[in-house]
Amino acid sequence: MAESDFVEIKKSEDALDGNRQIILCGFKTKDFVLFKKVMIKVGLKFSLLFVANSKDLKRILSDINMESSRNKLEKFSVLPRAVIAGGISQSEFFDLMSAVKKTSIKTPLWATLTPTSLTWTLEALLDELKQEKLAMANQKNSLF
Numbered sequence: 420m421a422e423s424d425f426v427e428i429k430k431s432e433d434a435l436d437g438n439r440q441i442i443l444c445g446f447k448t449k450d451f452v453l454f455k456k457v458m459i460k461v462g463l464k465f466s467l468l469f470v471a472n473s474k475d476l477k478r479i480l481s482d483i484n485m486e487s488s489r490n491k492l493e494k495f496s497v498l499p500r501a502v503i504a505g506g507i508s509q510s511e512f513f514d515l516m517s518a519v520k521k522t523s524i525k526t527p528l529w530a531t532l533t534p535t536s537l538t539w540t541l542e543a544l545l546d547e548l549k550q551e552k553l554a555m556a557n558q559k560n561s562l563f
Contacts, residue, residue: 430510437484437505437532441515444471444545445498450524454502457522461514463507465490473497476542483541484532499545500525505532528552 441463446454455465469486472493484505502519504512516529528548530536536544 430513432508432510434508435505435512435531436534437481437537439467439506440469440484440488440504441467441507442469442471442480442483442503442505442541443501444503444541445496445500445527446470446492447496448492450500451492453522453524454519457515457518457524461511461518463511463515467507471498471541476545477540479537480532480539480541480544481537484537499528499549501528501530501545501548503530503532503544505537 441458443451443454451470455468458465458468466488469483469489470492471483473496475483476498480503502515504515507515512531519527528545530544530548536547539547
């Protein structure tokens with residue numbers, strides 16, 4: 420796995436790195452609609468949402484994070500389902516994760532922007548998240 424700067428998220432008002440934005444990847448229409456409702460429920464404005472598509476894979480995350488909202492889903496997304504947060508408070512991120520877990524939304528990969536990940540492409544971050552998920556699953560399986 421790539422070198423990353425893991426930061427434990429706690430319920431605090433400290434802001435995450437990056438501009439105030441949620442980058443959404445790989446969601447289907449039904450879950451996208453539900454995710455928007457969850458955002459509103461936890462007090463996040465829908466205008467914070469940037470829906471990434473396959474054309475964004477080679478883009479640097481800091482560039483994506485500078486853009487205004489984009490709310491159009493790709494018809495057939497090849498991106499893994501992921502939620503990448505920047506600029507919101509750690510408490511807001513925690514509340515969003517908790518609220519999503521209580522829905523029928525298939526569990527996404529979760530990430531926050533960091534000084535390191537802001538220099539990566541979207542594709543690199545998504546690959547890193549998939550590798551971390553696989554490593555955690557392998558570690559869990561090796562314990563039993």
